[in-house]
Structure formats: C-alpha cells, structure tokens
Amino acid sequence: MGPQENASLPVRSMQVARVLAAAGVAGQVRELAESTRTAAEAALALGCDVGAIANSLVFISDDEPVLVLASGQHKVNTNALADRWGRGKLRRATPEQVRQATGQAIGGVAPVGHPRALPTVVDAALADYARVWAAAGTPRTVFPTTADELVRLTGGLLLPVGP
Numbered sequence: 001m002g003p004q005e006n007a008s009l010p011v012r013s014m015q016v017a018r019v020l021a022a023a024g025v026a027g028q029v030r031e032l033a034e035s036t037r038t039a040a041e042a043a044l045a046l047g048c049d050v051g052a053i054a055n056s057l058v059f060i061s062d063d064e065p066v067l068v069l070a071s072g073q074h075k076v077n078t079n080a081l082a083d084r085w086g087r088g089k090l091r092r093a094t095p096e097q098v099r100q101a102t103g104q105a106i107g108g109v110a111p112v113g114h115p116r117a118l119p120t121v122v123d124a125a126l127a128d129y130a131r132v133w134a135a136a137g138t139p140r141t142v143f144p145t146t147a148d149e150l151v152r153l154t155g156g157l158l159l160p161v162g163p
C-alpha cells in the first residue's frame with residue numbers, strides 16, 4: 001500500500017509516508033488502534049521487543065536541535081554520547097523546542113519529515129534487530145525499518161548511545 005492509498009492517515013503521518021516513499025523505503029506507515037506513545041506501549045501493540053523500538057529523542061547541543069534514534073531498551077548516556085559525537089553537552093529539548101524542530105508531537109516524533117534535517121545519531125543497539133519500529137508523526141503511527149535504513153534516511157552516524 002503506497003502513501004496515496006493510505007489517504008486516511010493523519011496529515012503529519014502522510015507527510016512522513018511521503019518522505020519515506022521518496023527515499024525508496026519499502027516499509028509502510030501504519031496507524032494502530034492502541035497508543036504507541038512510548039516504547040513500552042509501542043512494543044506491546046506491535047508484539048516486539050522494547051529494544052526494537054527506535055525512540056526519536058530531540059536534544060539541544062551547541063544551541064541547535066539534534067536527534068537521537070535510541071533503542072527503547074536503555075536510556076541515553078548524554079555525556080558519553082556528546083564525547084563520541086564530538087558535540088557539546090546534550091540537553092533534553094522542551095516540548096516547545098521539540099515541536100519547533102520537528103513539527104511533530106511528543107510521543108510521535110519521527111526520524112524524518114522535519115522542517116529541516118537534524119544532525120542525527122542512530123543507536124548501534126538497533127542493529128541487533130532485523131526489524132525496528134519508529135514513530136511516524138503521531139502517537140499511534142509507526143513504520144518498520146532497520147538501523148542501516150535509518151542511517152541512510154537521516155544521513156546520521158551509527159554510534160552506541162546507551163550506558
């Protein structure tokens with residue numbers, strides 16, 4: 001099913017679906033009846049390991065928003081990641097900063113579909129899974145992908161982000 005056929009998706013998810021289709025991503029955005037607002041909820045709804053959920057976390061570093069696509073299995077070690085990434089300290093973005101940087105709601109922030117592409121790190125732990133799931137613009141929409149595909153989509157760096 002292509003994005004055209006998926007015409008009932010919310011506007012923000014249609015936008016994500018279009019970016020994915022344009023990038024040649026095969027996985028389709030799907031809207032679930034259950035909430036996928038958190039990694040735990042998404043894993044339950046999808047019947048997958050929580051580690052296979054890619055949370056799209058926005059941080060502010062060196063005065064600009066950056067994106068960390070982190071496995072739901074662990075917290076981001078921001079100090080270690082800033083060192084590895086060669087960036088200044090990472091501070092969690094406020095809800096307003098998340099909205100400004102992504103145009104998407106917290107709990108539904110996608111890896112793509114933002115007003116401007118964000119410098120991005122993809123959690124190396126996601127490479128342990130043959131299929132990972134990421135949010136698609138709303139707290140009920142997701143799409144299947146892989147760590148490699150997320151790197152390609154975002155132009156990001158594959159780095160360990162966990163403790």
Ligand code: 5CA
Pocket residue numbers: 036037038039042053054055056057092093094095098106107108109133134135138139142
């Ligand atoms: N839909 C799932 C992935 S399929 C999802 O979006 N997970 S998430 O982790 O990326 O989104 C929930 C995240 O939103 C929380 O982990 C937290 O990092 C962020 N968040 C929740 N509340 C706030 C808040 N008040 N300010 C900033 N970030 C928040």
